[in-house]
Amino acid sequence: MKIFSASKIREADETTISRQGITTGELMERAGTEVFLWLKKRFPDKETVFHVFCGKGNNGGDGLVVARLLHNDNYKVVVDIVEGTGNPSEDFTANFEKLEQNNLACNTNEAYEYKKHKIIFLDAIFGIGLNREVGAEAKEAIQRINNSAVKIISIDVPSGMFMDRKSDIAVHSDMVLTFQFTKLAFYLAGNCNFIKEIKILDIGLDKDFIANEPTQFFLTDRTEAHQRYRPVPAHAHKGTQGHALIIGGSYGKIGAVTLSSKAALKSGCGLVTAYIPKCGYTIVQTAFPEAMVLTGGEEHINTIAFDIEPKAIGIGMGLGQQPETQQAVLEFLKHQKTPMVIDADALNILSYNNEWLNMLPENTILTPHPKELERLMGSWEDDFEKMEKIRAFAKEHKIILVAKDAFTIVACNDRVHINSTGNAGLATGGSGDVLTGIITGLLAQSYSPADAAIFGVYLHGLAADIGVCETSKQAFTASDIINYLGAAYLKIEAEKAQK
Template sequence: MKLFSAEQIYAADKFTIAKQNITSDELMERSAVQIFNWMHLRMQGAPVKIHLFCGIGNNGGDGIALARHLQEHGYNIAVYVVNYSTKRSKDFLINLDRLKDRKIWPNFMDSDGEFPEIGADDIIVDAIFGIGLNRPPAKWVGKLIDHFHASKAFILSVDIPSGLYMNQVPEQKDAVVRANFVLSFQTPKLVFFLPETGIYIDQWEVLDIGLDMEFLTAEETDYELIGKSEVLPMYVPRTKFSHKGTHGHVLLVGGSYGKIGAVTLASVAALKIGSGLVTSYVPACGYTILQTALPEAMVLTDGETAITSIDYTIKPSAIGIGMGMGTETQTIQAFATFLKSNSLPLVIDADGLNMLASNMELCSFLSKQTVLTPHEGELERLVGKWEDDFDKLAKVKALSKKFDCIVVIKGAHTITVYHDKGFVNTTGNPGMATAGCGDVLSGIITGLIAQGYESLKAAIFGVFLHGKSADLQIESKGYQALLASDVVEGLGTAYLDLFKLPEKPPQQEAESQE
């Protein structure tokens, strides 16, 4: 699913209005009806008090139009106009008149007025600011937002939590609505998924307001949200006459004394994701461990407790390097020599990234589209400190372009960046914040590349499957008990889940039984 910028959404609005020969207030009406239907379906006329706080732009217009529908269906509403400026939008005014025609008089709030009482069991509809916010809200509006939070009422935000920008992190962290639910028009917003701005959203859902599909399909976006429908076309099925040689040979280089587990986890993940052969290249202290833990892998060794040179005669199809490798001087030398001569597809993780960060000149030797899989700490060593999430993304894009590499920024929503484009993952859960999960991911991505997936697809698909496996596993294991090896274990079901059809809605089943 594409993640559009504010400018693209405004352009889509304009295009839709012209092509469908409708007025902009008709589009607003559609949006309001969609929100109303969503609420009505869940509330079924419940007499809960609904406080609608509406700004004076089009987000406010949505709120005012929604108020009319709620009132027509007998809901218990109170409407407030948050007068943060004098520039009321045309469609806001049209809807305000329609509301007045129905004898509903909103409370007009400004910097001097008192805030209304809101009960903990009430509902707040937040329609103050939408995607048009372009400067910090006035102080009193920030206080109103505080008042929302203090009430403990359920907050439903229209389109985007008020106070969040589309393309930057808010300056005033407390002048942003913390939404329990966001109903986002047509497309979710990038800020829902970034660590500094995603914290303002518990749950979100997209409402289709019928923006022109032709326009949306043709429009290129900087970011894409990756779910099942995006990865399914990437899947390469096995053919009947395939053999283990068909599915690639992974070489994993890593491990040091006390950290052989890292390369073991990556190796088993590479096998489980489907690579035909796996060779683990470890220091001698890892030999028995690997041969015992993973009889399916082949093992090459060098050095006693750390790798001192990387030398092999096998012909791998993809190489993963760095897991538990340590950063001893000889290991760094071996790593540098290896990078200078290697032209095979490559995945670099953990200590490999640390060695790269302290010797950035080595980046120019990366084979094309090398995949780097840093967590935040490793990333900071690679690109330097960032000011905020947007600055971080800009720095990563610059790194990706400079060295033609793919950067997988690991986090709650892992983002895979290649040149100017980011792919935001939707699978995974907090149970994955556990030792070894990163090693598993690097094994998965290397294993997919070895099977013939292009490096970028391998990274996007690998991140998805890794998270999906963990999501399926916590159903029986819970968050705390999830281990990296459970994530490896679940990879088979993660693959199978790709082909599971959504369950039929219960209503349909009841009908077909009659």
């Protein structure tokens, strides 16, 4: 799904208004109606009290439409117009006047008892138009909303959240009902307290504009994942499903390479070879009999040489950083042409030898976690700078950068793809090793590097989303990602079959 900037969203509004021959007020009525219908379905009990906080811009205008529709449908509605929210917009004013015509008063200080009524706060103070720091009066309203113990639903965006820079104070929403497009700011680590759940409401913006307007940002949602997924051909055999080579491990860290190799095989490739130091030989052969094993070095890898021809290579998991290992890795990378995923210690070795980055084959995939990312490209001031640096770094070195985190970012071909699956159950040792295995396995199956990275990250998160429902987040382990890979594939197959 495309993610547009605030200015592009405004263009989408304007194009819709002109192509559909409607007024801005009619578009606002449509947006407000979608919110109203969603609320009505979710909260059928007419005793529910909706306390609507409105700013004076168009987000506040949406809030007034919703308030009127709820009131006319016999819900209990309280409307608070928040001062210090700019000059009233035309459509805000028009809807404000309609309140009186519909016998709905504002700022009445009407108090409903929390114990007797189900109260919902609707937050319509600011939307995508926030363009300066929030002033004292709006801040007070935001704090009042946040200090309440009631459910908070934001219209379009949590008020106070900037679309293009760091936000200091914003509504802590339980649910954001956002119009037509998801927004980049929703997925940034610094905004994680402002948002729990997102629901996108279709308000009928112009389909051609959405399809044709370019953007650099995408959300890897179900549709994007389905487009990249490749079912196993009926006549497949192990020779056509690709051979993955997983290089890593050192004394005490053989588990990392075992997890990675297993994940590669379970992602669907035909054959897996693990290249490890000798101390791991029995462990890998016992824990994972499907793998073939090659060795180099005793307790750590000191040379990388083999006569097999893998279709993809994953390197770095549990590798260690012994000087001999560093040398072996650099020598190895120098001659590589095979599609490759570079992770963990192999990434750290590259960070100390930055000039080697430009020698990597085009579209090599790097999968750093936040600390490794910092070592690679330096630190960042805030999430927006981080995003920009990631994009520029991938472009400069012609690589694919998978910046792992909640909402992992995949930067490739001057585009940024934000993943939508995964959960905090993945905050457990070895989950990154599994991801590298999955992406390497997909590469071996001839997925393009971009598809392997984007789909691999999605699949990894999906396995965790399915898994934690049965294991809990606490008890979920990296091995469980592998255990639930099959369920993730089945879910994708079932979704595709439903279409």
